[in-house]
Amino acid sequence: MKKIYSFSHAPCPAEYLRAALRSHVYEVAQITPLQIMNKLSERLENTILVKREDRQPVHSFKLRGAYAMISSLNETQKSSGVITASAGNHAQGVAFSATRLGITSLIVMPINTADIKIDAVRDFGGKPLLCGANFDEAKIKAMYLADKHQLTFIPPFDHPTVIAGQGTLAMELLQQDAHLDRIFVPVGGGGLAAGVSVLIKHLMPQIKVIGVESAESASLCAALSAGMPVWLHKVGVFAEGVAVRCVGNETFRLCQEYLDDVITVDNDAICAAIKDLFEDVRAIAEPSGALALAGMKKYIQRYAIRGERLAHVLSGANINFHELRYISERCELGEQREALMAITIPEKKGSFLEFYKILGNRSVTEFNYRFNGSKNVCIFIGIRLKHGRSERNTIVQEILANGFHVVDLSDDEMAKLHVRYMVGARLFQPLQERIFSFEFPEAPGALLKFLHTLGANWNISLFHYRNHGTDYGRVLAGFELSNQKESEFKEYLSKLGYEWHDVTTNPVFEVFLN
Incomplete structure (x- = not known):
């Protein structure tokens, strides 16, 4: 067999299929379950299935591509050692794979990488090296060291052998359920989306494959719009597993040809998806791990999809525990189960009761204000919703109809991130x-x-x-x-x-x- 880890040509779908079939990934990787989400299936009126890649030994699908690449190296490359740059799941996949094959691994990680990830790399037998303020700076250092010490650089996504390794997930999906209508996959650099889409379309082209990006790092959408990979000026790091400034060249070629659609979601939607996964299958996903589900939910709503079999990939579960505090605060907003509003009421006895009557039986989740001696006061209030955005609009109209001034803050990032914790800190004298x-x-x-x-x-x-x-x-x-x-x-x-x-x-x- 001609190995496809050379960029001398663009592999065709048949070559990717052969490479996936002959990959050595199952020497270390697990065949992960395809699990039904009963609660969400009932709520969304579709059969919702989750591919549990959080069950891999490194709690992420990245093990597939990393092992496929490292196991394909020749003996000289193996004896010299491997190197990569990553702040997350790829780092752990490389460290685990190299150790299993008796190869030394150097993992260059940004200096602000969480201790839990550094410790995980070390526990898997890799040697972490902290360098650079972000992934791009860490990668520059890794490439320099690779050249200096004759180490083989293991790319996180943009390499045919890595892509073929990720594509083994697609074969498992078809073996587990050949009657799927759509598959949703997260997109960062595009390795998983490329591997899954090229194999699915080669074997069962009637199944739709949809890529899901974070709105804060939509490098594939930018590339599709420009017709080529382009660099984003900035990416958000909440879903750090997909925080990639530029999609790969080979991954872009495959995604452009074989993905049926791409959709983006915001952080609140991701938080809501994390909660869905926990409530349904007791999985605690990292933000990028829940990205595909967030996109699926948005896609179902946008196109009024009913009665289909829909699968999504829970791509990882390496989450910083303290991040759960932020997620728990934002998930209700992402699910449109809570509204945040600023209401101006008279500063007099009975005003709050008068206003509260307008809400009827709706639950108040938050209520903040501070007396300041003026005739009117503005309160910050959270309201539990049962019917999403339509109910939000109804509440606003009811409040206005009763003579109160209202500002809907549910989509205001500054209100959600800062001001809800600061209400009452008003000035008592003019200040420039x-x-x-x-x-x-x-x-x-x-x-x-x-x-x-x-x-x-x-x-x-x-x-x-x-x-x-x-x-x-x-x-x-x-x-x-x-x-x-x-x-x-x-x-x-x-x-x-x-x-x-x-x-x-x-x-x-x-x-x-x-």
Whole structure:
């Protein structure tokens, strides 16, 4: 057999099928269950099936591609060792695979990688090396070391042998259920989507394969729009397993030809999918692991799909435990089971009771306000929903009809991330103030750097920071700032080197904090 780990040509579907059939992945990988989600099936009026790749020894499908590639190396390459760059599941797949084959592995990881992932690489026999602020910087270092020490670089997705290894999952799906109507797969660099789609379309082309991307890292959508892989200026890291700035060349070629559709979802929808997986099959998915389910739910709603057999891939379960706090707070919003609103009511006895009567039997999940001596007060309220967005709109109309002013904040990121924890912190005297949001790597010293750079030179009038257990921290800060000093202040922001946005005109700031 001619091995396909060379880029000398673009393998055809038949070559990918032969490579998948002859892959050695089952020396280490498990045939994972295809499990029905009974509660969700009843709710969505379709048969919903989940492919449990969280059951792999490294709790992720990445083991398939990593082992396929490493096991295909020649003896000289194996004796020299392998190297890769990854902050997550690929790192663990490479470390596990190399150790099983008696090969040394060096894993270059960004310096802000969570300890749980570093420890996992070490436990699987790999040698972690922390370098760079992000994946791209870590990859540059890994490529340099590969060349310097004659190590073989194991790519996370953009390689035919890796793609064929991921494609073994498609063969399992067909063996487990040949009557599927659609398969939903998460997309980061595109390795899994490419491997699954090329094999499914070669064997059973009537089955639709849909890729699902995070709206914060939709590199495949950007590539499809441009007609070629393009680099995103920035990617979000909540679903870090798919936080890839540019889809691969070979993965793009395959996804462009064989994927039937691509859909994007936001973080709240991902959080809701994580909750669905836990409630139905007691799986605790990482955000990227629940991505395909989030996309499936959105696709079902968008196209009114009923009575079909739909499978999605739970691609990983390597989650930072502290991230669950953020997920639990956001899942209700993602499922459209909660509305957040700002209501202005008179500051007098009985006003809250009068307003509450409008809600009828609806449950209030959150209620925040602070007396400030004015004639009117604005309250921040959460309301439990049974009928999603339509019920939200009904509530708004009912409140307006009863003479109260209302602002729906359910889709306002600033309200959900910061202000819900800060209600009541209003000014009692005029102040020239501007409000900025910041994002910086969640690494030791990052917050201290922020305070040293700005806090010693400018009066901070408002500050909110909450650690959600993710790789990036977010700060909302206000500064006493005259118009004359604004340009000088923004020069300081440039020196700081963090992502920032002026959010002074955000309506939620005007309502609660100004």
